[in-house]
Amino acid sequence: MAEPAAQTAFAEEALTHLDTLYRGALRLTHDPDAAQDLVQEAYLRALRYQHSYQAGTNMKAWLFAIMRNLFWDRFKGSRKDDVSLDDVGEFVLYEKLRDEGARPEADVLDKIAASEVVSAVDKLPPLHREVVLLVDVEGFSYKDAAQTLGVPIGTVMSRLHRARQQLQKSLYDYARESGIVRPNGPTQVAQT
Amino acid sequence: MKCEECSDKLDRYVDRELTNTEALEIQLHLEGCPDCMEHYEFQSHLKRLVKHSCECDTAPKAFREKLRQILS
Ligand SMILES: [Zn+2]
Numbered sequence: 001m002a003e004p005a006a007q008t009a010f011a012e013e014a015l016t017h018l019d020t021l022y023r024g025a026l027r028l029t030h031d032p033d034a035a036q037d038l039v040q041e042a043y044l045r046a047l048r049y050q051h052s053y054q055a056g057t058n059m060k061a062w063l064f065a066i067m068r069n070l071f072w073d074r075f076k077g078s079r080k081d082d083v084s085l086d087d088v089g090e091f092v093l094y095e096k097l098r099d100e101g102a103r104p105e106a107d108v109l110d111k112i113a114a115s116e117v118v119s120a121v122d123k124l125p126p127l128h129r130e131v132v133l134l135v136d137v138e139g140f141s142y143k144d145a146a147q148t149l150g151v152p153i154g155t156v157m158s159r160l161h162r163a164r165q166q167l168q169k170s171l172y173d174y175a176r177e178s179g180i181v182r183p184n185g186p187t188q189v190a191q192t
Numbered sequence: 193m194k195c196e197e198c199s200d201k202l203d204r205y206v207d208r209e210l211t212n213t214e215a216l217e218i219q220l221h222l223e224g225c226p227d228c229m230e231h232y233e234f235q236s237h238l239k240r241l242v243k244h245s246c247e248c249d250t251a252p253k254a255f256r257e258k259l260r261q262i263l264s
Pocket residue numbers: 194195196198221225227228229
């Protein structure tokens with residue numbers, strides 16, 4: 001058992017990463033109560049296993065790994081849903097919009113609400129969603145993300161690539177449905 | 193560098209995952225190629241948009257306090 005002072009210091013440092021863990025848990029569970037349960041359990045486990053944390057290494061990554069491993073233990077069943085990420089092919093939003101004659105940044109990105117982006121992220125299968133959370137939202141390097149998820153860097157890169165294609169496709173569909181972009185005649189180029 | 197190679201490496205450039213040499217090559221290409229530059233700006237804006245949109249969620253204050261008590 002750690003000295004009380006050391007334990008408090010550890011807990012204080014661990015709590016500086018609470019927002020990251022909570023956001024991650026929220027995006028994984030889609031439920032604020034479940035997210036709090038998951039995060040609380042992760043912190044209790046972290047405290048119990050604090051001897052296995054090497055001081056000076058990435059505590060945020062270590063904590064996130066504990067949280068997502070708990071999530072996957074608990075929601076094993078949902079792993080099945082993850083096998084199939086709709087193959088959207090090579091979908092590059094920028095090229096698609098430009099081919100359709102829109103100004104990609106001014107006409108589209110500036111008009112998409114944050115809530116739409118969050119719902120596009122939520123629609124990703126969880127194994128792909130967590131890579132986007134780590135790399136895009138929390139700013140993890142590919143290497144740290146790989147370590148956190150327990151997969152090779154190549155897997156991080158391929159999941160990230162597919163997740164981004166899917167995300168861009170969702171945002172494109174939203175932009176079309178909401179009338180942010182509309183196909184405008186002569187500049188539209190047929191996809192082959 | 194051709195536009196195709198630039199476009200292949202764009203994600204890793206935006207994620208700051210290229211070696212210094214590779215990143216410099218991309219940077220030079222971008223400076224001379226408005227099309228790729230515009231694509232680059234779009235991709236980095238999209239990455240920021242994802243970050244800022246998801247970052248809005250923070251842990252509720254009461255939950256933070258509860259954890260602080262449990263852990264101390
Ligand atoms: Zn170019």
